[in-house]
Amino acid sequence: MYGKGLRPLSIATVVAIAAALSLTFFYAPLDADQGFIQKIFYLHVPLAIVALCGFVAGGVFAILHLRSGERRWDAYSYVAIHMSVIFGVAVLVTGSIWAKASWGHWWVWDEPTLVSFLIVFLMYATYYPFRYAIEDPERQARYASVFAVTAGAFVPLNFMAVRLAESLVHPRVFATTSGGLPGSMMLTFLVSLLAMGLLWLTLVKLELTAKSASGQLKRLRRAIDAPLPGGGSRIAPEVS
Amino acid sequence: MDFLPLAAPALPLDEAGKYVAGAYVVFLVLVLIYVAIMAAKLQRIERELKELAGFAENRANGEIAAPGRGSEEPSISDSLAPRGAEEAASDV
Numbered sequence: 001m002y003g004k005g006l007r008p009l010s011i012a013t014v015v016a017i018a019a020a021l022s023l024t025f026f027y028a029p030l031d032a033d034q035g036f037i038q039k040i041f042y043l044h045v046p047l048a049i050v051a052l053c054g055f056v057a058g059g060v061f062a063i064l065h066l067r068s069g070e071r072r073w074d075a076y077s078y079v080a081i082h083m084s085v086i087f088g089v090a091v092l093v094t095g096s097i098w099a100k101a102s103w104g105h106w107w108v109w110d111e112p113t114l115v116s117f118l119i120v121f122l123m124y125a126t127y128y129p130f131r132y133a134i135e136d137p138e139r140q141a142r143y144a145s146v147f148a149v150t151a152g153a154f155v156p157l158n159f160m161a162v163r164l165a166e167s168l169v170h171p172r173v174f175a176t177t178s179g180g181l182p183g184s185m186m187l188t189f190l191v192s193l194l195a196m197g198l199l200w201l202t203l204v205k206l207e208l209t210a211k212s213a214s215g216q217l218k219r220l221r222r223a224i225d226a227p228l229p230g231g232g233s234r235i236a237p238e239v240s
Numbered sequence: 241m242d243f244l245p246l247a248a249p250a251l252p253l254d255e256a257g258k259y260v261a262g263a264y265v266v267f268l269v270l271v272l273i274y275v276a277i278m279a280a281k282l283q284r285i286e287r288e289l290k291e292l293a294g295f296a297e298n299r300a301n302g303e304i305a306a307p308g309r310g311s312e313e314p315s316i317s318d319s320l321a322p323r324g325a326e327e328a329a330s331d332v
Contacts, residue, residue, distance in 0.1 A: 035256055036260060037260060040263045043264060043267055044263070086274060089270065090267050090270050093263075094267060097259050101259035203274065210282055214285055217289060217292070221288075224292065224295065
């Protein structure tokens with residue numbers, strides 16, 4: 001069920017990533033201030049946007065789980081958060097590399113955008129031990145959903161707080177009165193954003209497919225009365 | 241206004257290239273690690289399915305011992321795998 005459409009989605013993702021890389025390195029002009037190092041922008045910013053949207057999506061799925069009680073929404077929420085945490089790692093690493101090249105430091109503590117993303121990331125890093133700590137699957141799913149809703153609501157609030165904050169360090173390239181991104185850079189950025197969004201979606205679908213197969217396998221083992229010692233993954237919700 | 245990124249001079253191409261390549265390689269490595277983990281997981285599922293298919297066939301033939309991790313019996317070997325399973329796998 002979850003594997004349906006995975007192949008065309010994967011192909012679309014590969015095409016979009018190839019287009020994004022081509023535009024980044026062969027079409028988008030060099031930035032007048034930062035030069036070649038600004039190419040990291042087309043990787044770092046889309047990753048960050050997709051990761052944050054993924055966290056919010058995890059919260060929305062958690063709401064659906066709490067409303068309906070269906071375990072599949074909990075699985076969606078878990079996988080969305082899981083994938084966004086992985087994207088978050090990439091955001092932090094690529095951001096640090098960019099910071100080192102641009103500012104001469106791997107990390108700048110008085111920059112609200114960096115610190116706020118780190119706070120969001122660390123908050124979601126606690127999601128796993130939180131899930132692990134609860135044995136009962138029903139309670140685990142319910143408490144994890146409450147966590148996902150609360151944390152998901154924090155993400156846009158955090159984003160707005162950072163946008164309102166006056167920053168002298170982090171460049172604001174969207175919706176600025178001084179012009180923002182030129183057309184060619186904006187096109188490259190939008191294609192990169194689409195590519196990262198598709199990658200996130202493909203990996204989420206792949207993870208759900210694997211979990212579904214694993215869940216079906218467990219059901220099959222139970223059905224033929226061959227107990228599975230260890231019971232498979234404790235944190236990962238079963239998808240049937 | 242003295243914005244730090246604007247104040248910092250643009251790095252020469254050869255030096256900036258290292259950082260840009262580093263960022264993209266880190267991303268690629270992360271994706272590859274994830275895909276490798278998923279591939280290992282799917283291989284395990286495939287192996288277990290093969291065992292269960294073998295067990296189902298054995299049971300249909302009158303044997304009752306459950307194979308695989310939950311049983312005291314050793315896992316079924318490939319030679320006991322249902323006939324045609326390899327052919328079916330190769331067709332996919």
